[in-house]
Amino acid sequence: MAEIVEKSPSQRPPIEWSTAIMFVLTTLAAITLVPWYGLVEGYSTTAWVTALVLWIYCGTAIGSGYHRLWSHRTYKAHWALRVFYALGGALALQNSALNWCARHRVHHRHVDIEDKDPHSIKLGFWHAHMGWMLRDHECARANYGNVPDLKNDPIVMWQHRNYWSLTWFMNLGVPAIIGWIAGDLWGVILLGGVLRLVVNHQVTFFINSLAHMWGKQPYSDESTARDNWFLAMITFGEGYHNFHHTFQADYRNGVRWWQIDWNKWFLNGVRLVGLGWDFKKTPRFRVLRAKLAMDFINARKRLTEEATDASWKETLDREYQQFLETVKAFQELQKGRVQSARQSLRERWEANSLRTRMKELEYSLKMQRKRVSLLTAALSTG
Ligand SMILES: [Zn+2]
Numbered sequence: 338m339a340e341i342v343e344k345s346p347s348q349r350p351p352i353e354w355s356t357a358i359m360f361v362l363t364t365l366a367a368i369t370l371v372p373w374y375g376l377v378e379g380y381s382t383t384a385w386v387t388a389l390v391l392w393i394y395c396g397t398a399i400g401s402g403y404h405r406l407w408s409h410r411t412y413k414a415h416w417a418l419r420v421f422y423a424l425g426g427a428l429a430l431q432n433s434a435l436n437w438c439a440r441h442r443v444h445h446r447h448v449d450i451e452d453k454d455p456h457s458i459k460l461g462f463w464h465a466h467m468g469w470m471l472r473d474h475e476c477a478r479a480n481y482g483n484v485p486d487l488k489n490d491p492i493v494m495w496q497h498r499n500y501w502s503l504t505w506f507m508n509l510g511v512p513a514i515i516g517w518i519a520g521d522l523w524g525v526i527l528l529g530g531v532l533r534l535v536v537n538h539q540v541t542f543f544i545n546s547l548a549h550m551w552g553k554q555p556y557s558d559e560s561t562a563r564d565n566w567f568l569a570m571i572t573f574g575e576g577y578h579n580f581h582h583t584f585q586a587d588y589r590n591g592v593r594w595w596q597i598d599w600n601k602w603f604l605n606g607v608r609l610v611g612l613g614w615d616f617k618k619t620p621r622f623r624v625l626r627a628k629l630a631m632d633f634i635n636a637r638k639r640l641t642e643e644a645t646d647a648s649w650k651e652t653l654d655r656e657y658q659q660f661l662e663t664v665k666a667f668q669e670l671q672k673g674r675v676q677s678a679r680q681s682l683r684e685r686w687e688a689n690s691l692r693t694r695m696k697e698l699e700y701s702l703k704m705q706r707k708r709v710s711l712l713t714a715a716l717s718t719g
């Protein structure tokens with residue numbers, strides 16, 4: 338029988354006191370000072386508006402900047418936008434971009450592996466949420482070998498060198514200046530500084546904890562990452578975590594136009610005004626293929642659970658065969674497209690007919706998804 342080895346307190350990595358004290362003090366202030374001041378003095382409209390604007394700023398700097406630009410390089414950005422992200426990242430108090438991205442790339446590479454993923458969900462909700470930051474775990478130490486590209490970004494390095502002064506300025510200086518001008522110094526510091534910081538911390542940490550536990554897996558079940566629209570709503574779009582772990586090079590996390598992904602919309606705006614370019618998108622066919630592969634996995638599970646008659650299995654196998662053929666046909670077409678990249682008239686015509694054929698194959702996958710979902714529904718009722 339396998340023995341569960343519980344680590345004794347002396348074997349655990351040492352506590353990160355400065356991080357722990359920062360979390361305790363900010364959280365305590367948010368749950369005591371903030372309501373107390375509200376009851377005794379009341380908050381001005383400026384204080385509320387500042388908190389909201391700075392919260393959105395933090396979420397955008399982390400989501401569009403730290404995450405989609407610097408960690409995953411899903412687009413290229415003008416220096417002014419990178420400065421905007423560097424300041425917003427300091428405001429979010431989530432470490433310098435260099436440290437954040439070095440760890441985040443390891444999370445993707447070794448997701449779910451207990452002693453390699455910096456915040457593996459396999460060690461429980463608390464560890465993935467905040468516990469991993471409170472002790473000096475070896476796998477959570479930033480390895481700058483992972484971020485050679487970022488070391489060449491002067492704005493990232495400027496932020497890294499001046500991280501603490503920027504953090505104090507953004508978290509205390511900016512709210513204090515706004516509060517002083519508006520005549521509500523403490524109100525703006527408490528709502529726009531403290532409460533906004535704590536709320537932003539907690540919702541960001543949900544991505545490492547809840548988004549690996551709670552939600553659907555429409556694109557892949559190879560990791561614990563989940564898509565969750567509610568988390569997406571409070572994390573500016575980062576809650577579509579199953580899509581993100583499956584297609585990390587895509588600048589979108591909510592790939593469907595209706596999915597609530599604030600950072601995707603922000604980046605569409607960035608492209609429109611010319612502050613970002615070379616945005617990467619996963620081809621529709623690959624997205625459809627991933628979804629259909631998951632549909633087959635789910636249908637098969639249902640088939641064995643329900644032990645339904647053999648004809649269902651045959652139907653499913655036939656559908657699966659067709660799926661493989663469609664994928665193969667698409668891959669061959671793509672090869673052809675790469676070869677005919679030159680632009681004579683005849684080749685342009687060919688490229689166009691290739692495109693039409695690709696669209697047809699895409700459509701065939703879409704129709705097949707409908708059939709497989711009907712099949713799954715039939716299996717669960719019969
Ligand atoms: Zn990521």
Ligand SMILES: [Zn+2]
Nearest residue numbers: 544545562578
């Ligand atoms: Zn993750």
